[in-house]
Structure formats: C-alpha cells, structure tokens
Amino acid sequence: MADMKFTKDETDRIVAKVKAYFTDELDHEIGGFEAEFLMGFFAKEIGPHFYNQGLSDAHTLFSEKANELGYLIEELEKPVS
DSSP, rough: OOOOOOOOOHHHHHHHHHHHHHHHSSOOOOOHHHHHHHHHHHHTHHHHHHHHHHHHHHHHHHHHHHHHHHHHHHOOOOOOO
C-alpha cells in the first residue's frame, strides 16, 4: 500500500476534526501542527488496518454478487432434450 496522500483541503478538514475532537472530548486544545502530526501517525499506523478491512469487505461483496450472477445465468439456461 502506498503512503496515503491527502489534498490540502482534505488535510485541513481532517486537522480541524482532530482539533475539535481533542477540544470537545478530551477538553484539551492542540494546534494544527500537532493535529497534522497525529493525522499522519494514525494514517501510517492504523490506516492499513482500515484499508485491509475495506478490501476484505469489498472481496466479500464481490464474491456474493458473483454467486448471485451465477444463479441468474443458470436460470437463463434452456432445457436440453
């Protein structure tokens, strides 16, 4: 998995959410630098777990839909005498 890259706008939004979380939930204010550092840490250290779970979920969904498609194709078969 390549390093996660975010646009400036995405980074700004994520940093704002991290800062708000610290203020609202932990009653502690952090600056933009600290919030961006935490974002990078979580992206690097925890992001792969979410990414892998997303791939697993996509694989499961794809397999289920492929099975459904197989049944639909079987229903189209004509009887052979």
